[in-house]
Amino acid sequence: MATARTENVGPMVMGLNKQNGQLRGQNKPPAVQPAPPGQGKGFGAHQKAGGPPQDGGGIKFGDDWKRSLLLPPKDNRVKTSDVTATKGNEFEDYCLKRELLMGIFEMGWEKPSPIQEESIPIALSGRDILARAKNGTGKSGAYLIPLLERIDLKKDHIQAIVMVPTRELALQVSQISIQISKHMGGVKVMATTGGTNLRDDIMRLDEIVHVVIATPGRILDLIKKGVAKVDRVQMIVMDEADKLLSQDFVVLIEDIISFLAKNRQILLYSATFPMSVQKFMAKHLQKPYEINLMEELTLKGITQFYAYVTERQKVHCLNTLFSRLQINQSIIFCNSTQRVELLAKKITQLGYSCFYIHAKMMQEYRNRVFHDFRNGLCRNLVCTDLFTRGIDIQAVNVVINFDFPKNAETYLHRIGRSGRFGHLGLAINLITSEDRFNLKAIEEQLVTDIKPIPSSIDKSLYVAEYHSSGADGDGEDKPERQQDST
Known part of the structure; x- marks a missing residue:
């Protein structure tokens, strides 16, 4: 699925329709408070147009480049130690490209979370990683930041693959990638999933693609057709690795791995790691760096x-x-x-x-x-x-x-x-x-x-x-009732 389709799904008001999944008990949608900035956003993320020009004319060495950023409103909500118990590192500490830092800050990501602190420097070194961290603590940023940092724009082939188990997650991850790489001068990100037009994907791969976000069945299909050339892929990420290595997907994953170069880097991320993951790790990962931030399993908040x-x-x-x-x-x-x-x-x-x-x-x-x-x-x-x-x-x-x-x-x-x-x-x-x-x-x-x-x-x-919006949280916020009986 081409990137354009992940960006152009516009809002559309539908009535009661058994097929489309949008059942409305009222004539207008409720006034839902918009999501504040935070880690791991996809659709609905900060989408202001503009920002510093990407053609090299706007930012010179020595400029106060942070001043020109289009930052989202500051998120002043209380956070638990799941994301605040850090070593105190900053994103600038990892020697990332300035253009990538600009995208990170414009996402509203202010400081690395614990999983990002542990993961980013190791991933940048090229080492395989096996990482366990709770849901919602910034795993997407933990692998996307080093992945995008290592993309070489002078090379016009696929350099990284992110595999995910569901189509919705593929769309979400591709949108995050697009957002944080928007100042990098031409990183081409493509999402491809089952249930979409295969011909569109084939046409898209005829152009330059650096990063592919995919569900296993579709990317394997494109590889076997000779359309997706993956022999020079340097990094492959498995998000929700326990699901990807379950019986539903493991045969496909093994098949995909067989097409990759022997010296590729493999990153596994998940909240739970059953035996299937340990078997895969022993077979395919080379001296992996293990991260375990799961002393307790449920989120504190x-x-x-x-x-x-x-x-x-x-x-x-x-x-x-x-x-x-x-x-x-x-x-x-x-x-x-x-x-x-x-x-x-x-x-x-x-x-x-x-x-x-x-x-x-x-x-x-x-x-x-x-x-x-x-x-x-x-x-x-x-x-x-x-x-x-x-x-x-x-x-x-x-x-x-x-x-x-x-x-x-x-x-x-x-x-x-x-x-x-x-x-x-x-x-x-x-x-x-x-x-x-x-x-x-x-x-x-x-x-x-x-x-x-x-x-x-x-x-x-x-x-x-x-606090940033001035809301005080008082009063019941009951769902609005429909105006007319249906």
């Missing part, structure tokens, strides 16, 4: 509760939560695509604005829902586990497990959609009698405490104070 209900009470319970919580944006998880669509319809009938997304939807509609939800056009999103991998939407402060997951790994990735980059979030689990054993097992495996839901939840646990 996420408060977790459960509500004990029957299956028939779930929708009523959800309705009560909507009316009582101060939701900026919420993601609601179900265990099947059928239940996603049924619940989205129910939420709309209750009068709340709602989108839904799952893997069986057409890619065009998935892209539109993802883009519009990220840009704050809707407050609630119902989805399957398609949306648990790496998706970073800063405005999400509440995650609800309408259906409780079967295992600890899925639970960890689901609740990690809130509390991004050290901020506060709330995870609420609707538990039936059949789920109680899973609940206990997940608490034990993650060494975390999921408490019974209180009659009133303290807003300070999950509502950010946006």
Whole structure:
């Protein structure tokens, strides 16, 4: 998929439509507070046009180059030690190109997070990396910054590949790459995923491409057709490596690796590392530098509760939560695509604005829902586990497990959609009698405490104070009701 398509998905208001995933319980979208600047943004990131000219005429040695940056508003929200427990390094400490630093700062990334401090200098040295860090702590920046720093614009071939397990994550990572490399004078980034026109990708690869962000099936297809020349790739990154090396993808990954040069650099990043990752590491990585920032598994900023209900009470319970919580944006998880669509319809009938997304939807509609939800056009999103991998939407402060997951790994990735980059979030689990054993097992495996839901939840646990915008956080922020019955 060409870069142009990742940038030109414009907002589009749709009515009730079973296919497109955008169900609206009102005539206009709620006024969702825009996501503040932070680590790991994709669609909806700071997109002001302009900035210092890229043709070399604007910035000379000795200029106060930081003055000319178009910085987003400063993010003054409280952050947890997941991202603040650093060594005190600065991005300038890594001897990065000035043009790359400009893109980093204009993303709102002020200082490296712990995973970035550990990862960036090692990746720049060319060494293989195996990195474990919590969801939402800046892993994308940890590999994209050294990857872009090492791109040689004098060479017109593919120099780096980032592999991700989902199409949405590919779009997000490519958008971050485009944003932080925009001053670098011509780094060509391409996203290519299944579900899009193969001919468009073939035409795009006929031009110069330096970085490819891809899902495994599509990039392997392009390699085997002789269109994507990867024999001179110097770096390959696997984001959400545990998923990429699961049974769903591992055969494809092994096949892709076989086309690469023997001296390539491999970087693996994930929050969880099962045996499949360790086997791959032993086979393909050369004396990897291991980073483990996972002394505890769950994010410090996420408060977790459960509500004990029957299956028939779930929708009523959800309705009560909507009316009582101060939701900026919420993601609601179900265990099947059928239940996603049924619940989205129910939420709309209750009068709340709602989108839904799952893997069986057409890619065009998935892209539109993802883009519009990220840009704050809707407050609630119902989805399957398609949306648990790496998706970073800063405005999400509440995650609800309408259906409780079967295992600890899925639970960890689901609740990690809130509390991004050290901020506060709330995870609420609707538990039936059949789920109680899973609940206990997940608490034990993650060494975390999921408490019974209180009659009133303290807003300070999950509502950010946006000092920079002057908001004081007072007053209930209940979802708007639809004006006309549907």
